[in-house]
Amino acid sequence: MTNTIIECTDVNFRYEHSTVLEDISLKVKEGEFWALIGPNGSGKSTLINIILGLLKADQGTVKLFGQNVDSFKQRERIGYVSQKSNSFNSGFPATVLEVVKSGLTRKIGLFKAFSKQDEQKALDALRIVKMEDFAGQNIGELSGGQQQRVFIARALVGEPDLLIMDEPTVGIDQKNVASFYSMLNELNREHGIAILLVTHEIDLVTELATHVACLNRSIHFHGVQSDYKKMNDADISLWYGHPVRRVHQEQKGV
Numbered sequence: 465m466t467n468t469i470i471e472c473t474d475v476n477f478r479y480e481h482s483t484v485l486e487d488i489s490l491k492v493k494e495g496e497f498w499a500l501i502g503p504n505g506s507g508k509s510t511l512i513n514i515i516l517g518l519l520k521a522d523q524g525t526v527k528l529f530g531q532n533v534d535s536f537k538q539r540e541r542i543g544y545v546s547q548k549s550n551s552f553n554s555g556f557p558a559t560v561l562e563v564v565k566s567g568l569t570r571k572i573g574l575f576k577a578f579s580k581q582d583e584q585k586a587l588d589a590l591r592i593v594k595m596e597d598f599a600g601q602n603i604g605e606l607s608g609g610q611q612q613r614v615f616i617a618r619a620l621v622g623e624p625d626l627l628i629m630d631e632p633t634v635g636i637d638q639k640n641v642a643s644f645y646s647m648l649n650e651l652n653r654e655h656g657i658a659i660l661l662v663t664h665e666i667d668l669v670t671e672l673a674t675h676v677a678c679l680n681r682s683i684h685f686h687g688v689q690s691d692y693k694k695m696n697d698a699d700i701s702l703w704y705g706h707p708v709r710r711v712h713q714e715q716k717g718v
Contacts, residue, residue, distance in 0.1 A: 466493045468530065469626050469658050470515055475524035477510060484510050486682045488524070492675075494625070497652040497659045499673035501666055503704045506680040508662045512630050515660075516544060529625075543567075543619030543657075545612070545629045560606070560614050561586055561599040567618035589617040592655065593647060609636040609644055616647075620657075627651065630662045641665060645672055667710050678703050 470492040477485040484507045492498050502508050513519040515526055517533045526533040529541060558566075564586040565578050590596040593613040598606065603614060612632055619627060629648075633641050645665070649672040651657050663669045670676055676692040678685040684703035685692060701708045 466495065468493050469528070470660065471525075471527040471530075472511075472515065473525045473527075475511070475514060475521045475526060477507070477514060477519065477522050483681065485514075485521075488679070488683055490677060490683065490686065492626070492658060492660055494658055495652070495656055497649070497672065497674045498661065499666075499669045499676050500660060500662045500679060501664070501670070501676065502679040503706065508679055509630055511679065512628060512660075512662060516542070516628065540622045541625045543616075543622065543624035543627045545615050545619050545627070545632050547631045547634045556604055558603055559599065560590065560595065560601055560603055563603050563614055564589055564617045564621050567621040585621050585623075586617070589621040590614070592620060592651065593617045607637070607640075609640040612636060612644065613647065616651075620651075624657065626658045626660065628660045631664065632661070633663070633665060645669055648672065666708070670710075680704060 468491050470490065472488050472490040475485055475488040476483070488507075488511060490511075500508055500511070510519065514521050515528070515533070517526075517536065520534075528536045529538065561583070565582055567589075568578065568582050568585065587596055587599060590599055593616050595610065595613050595617060598610065598614075603611060606614065616627070616629075616632075633644060636644060648659060648661070652659050652674075659673075661669060661673070670689060670692060673689055675688055676685065677683060678692075678700070680703055685695065685700075697707075697709055700710070
């Protein structure tokens, strides 16, 4: 039986007098690749912050690996990559390998020296995202897409069961977006890592994702990719609140 990793039930959240999330129910199971889509201001990032325990729902429950989010302690089981590229300090004095090793701090503790085994884990994570050749290079010298791959390696070095990403292609050249998503597809299918991805790249990512959730304050669609692809553009435009026209795109390799 496939285990449930994320379970949101009737989640509601308000900022002052404005309802942001209304009766959100969502399940993510082992090995699934979820694309969380919706217009700007639809509550996607707020939902991610509630799932991560950074915000508390006004009503409803959130469970991670079967435990209530408030009491969940095994944070190393979740890797998180945020909208980093457009705000990262390019002058930060750290090599790619050092950045990736910093992802082990939660496991080994602050101010403790990294072992040879830790370094090998970091190199293995870089190999997965095809960045091992850049291990000794300063992180600030890389392109936006390369930096995001490094930050995914940092999230992977602790060997998580779940990878959560909030608009990870911000700051990545459009020509490299397809390659980036193809890498995520490989992480999911070949390494078995469950993925919850917030994105605006509707056409490309929904070709790769196994499941899709459309959020605009409430959940308007929640199901497998094949059912989402059967939906007509008029219904999706109604959910978004503006015209949406999907374009089928061929999957590209890395």
